[in-house]
Amino acid sequence: MPELPEVEQVKKTLAPHVVGKTIKVVDVRLPRLIQYPSAEIFAQRLVDQKIESIERKGKYLRLNFGQNLYLLVHLRMTGALLAVNKAEEEPAYAKIKFELTGDEDLWFTDIRTFGTLYLIDNEDKSIEGYASLGPEPLSNELTIDYLEPICKKKSAAIKGVILDQKVIAGLGNIYADEALFLAGILPQRPANLLSKEEIVKLIKAINHVIAQGIKNHGTTFRNYQDADGNKGDNVKYLFVYGRKGEKCKVCGQELCGLKVAGRSSTYCAKCQR
DNA sequence: CTTCGTTCCTGGAAGC
DNA sequence: TGCTTCCAGGAACGAA
Numbered sequence: 001m002p003e004l005p006e007v008e009q010v011k012k013t014l015a016p017h018v019v020g021k022t023i024k025v026v027d028v029r030l031p032r033l034i035q036y037p038s039a040e041i042f043a044q045r046l047v048d049q050k051i052e053s054i055e056r057k058g059k060y061l062r063l064n065f066g067q068n069l070y071l072l073v074h075l076r077m078t079g080a081l082l083a084v085n086k087a088e089e090e091p092a093y094a095k096i097k098f099e100l101t102g103d104e105d106l107w108f109t110d111i112r113t114f115g116t117l118y119l120i121d122n123e124d125k126s127i128e129g130y131a132s133l134g135p136e137p138l139s140n141e142l143t144i145d146y147l148e149p150i151c152k153k154k155s156a157a158i159k160g161v162i163l164d165q166k167v168i169a170g171l172g173n174i175y176a177d178e179a180l181f182l183a184g185i186l187p188q189r190p191a192n193l194l195s196k197e198e199i200v201k202l203i204k205a206i207n208h209v210i211a212q213g214i215k216n217h218g219t220t221f222r223n224y225q226d227a228d229g230n231k232g233d234n235v236k237y238l239f240v241y242g243r244k245g246e247k248c249k250v251c252g253q254e255l256c257g258l259k260v261a262g263r264s265s266t267y268c269a270k271c272q273r
Numbered sequence: 274c275t276t277c278g279t280t281c282c283t284g285g286a287a288g289c
Numbered sequence: 290t291g292c293t294t295c296c297a298g299g300a301a302c303g304a305a
Contacts, residue, residue, distance in 0.1 A: 078283080129299095
């Protein structure tokens with residue numbers, strides 16, 4: 001599932017293929033993926049737009065066209081943006097084709113079709129999930145002074161708090177489990193019962209796992225691939241995610257599984273308290 | 274306001 | 290072997 005490091009890797013690999021290219025035709029094969037505006041207007045407005053740059057904010061990618069026109073893409077679970085040579089056959093699960101100037105086209109593919117796309121004017125406040133994103137890991141806004149008061153106000157599980165994109169932008173199930181393991185905190189602990197020291201450790205752990213994920217080009221657990229169709233290398237560095245029933249890499253004890261905040265969670269009952 | 278459950282979807286794994 | 294059931298989860302949404 002694409003989280004911050006995976007989306008960052010898509011941005012890096014996509015940019016050399018598409019920045020400076022102009023969209024000539026848009027073929028939307030699954031209109032419900034277009035959240036705003038209608039699929040018809042979406043396709044029409046993109047014609048002859050030149051891709052000036054690409055940015056990432058949280059798990060969103062933003063293609064900038066100039067004149068305050070932006071394409072927001074959220075990959076959700078299995079969405080992918082692929083640059084494919086026009087001579088090659090189209091990719092599997094192709095849902096949207098952006099015909100570009102040059103030798104390659106841009107494809108949006110999606111197995112489970114949860115991905116969402118938006119074409120917006122200005123850096124609009126109209127897309128709630130995008131406009132309300134909290135600070136990012138590795139930014140100087142994610143501080144103890146920011147996070148501690150938020151935790152103090154919430155009796156819900158800490159894992160749910162750090163998965164909330166309004167609190168921290170970019171964490172998903174994989175990096176949340178990994179950060180909680182590194183910080184030595186059980187995912188089900190009520191956020192308001194964490195000590196200041198624990199929250200400090202958690203912020204450091206979040207920054208660490210995200211930086212490592214980026215360095216390793218993302219985590220490919222099932223379907224994630226970058227714009228070149230390559231997988232990430234980070235899965236071999238995971239301590240807990242997807243390892244329920246296996247031995248803890250630190251203490252050797254069998255890892256536990258539990259539903260927390262509606263998500264499957266894996267943790268070590270000995271290393272995490 | 275917060276918190277929690279439901280919903281969307283498909284492929285692969287697990288179960289019978 | 291082959292069919293059925295379950296599970297994966299980001300985030301919007303509605304209910305309590």
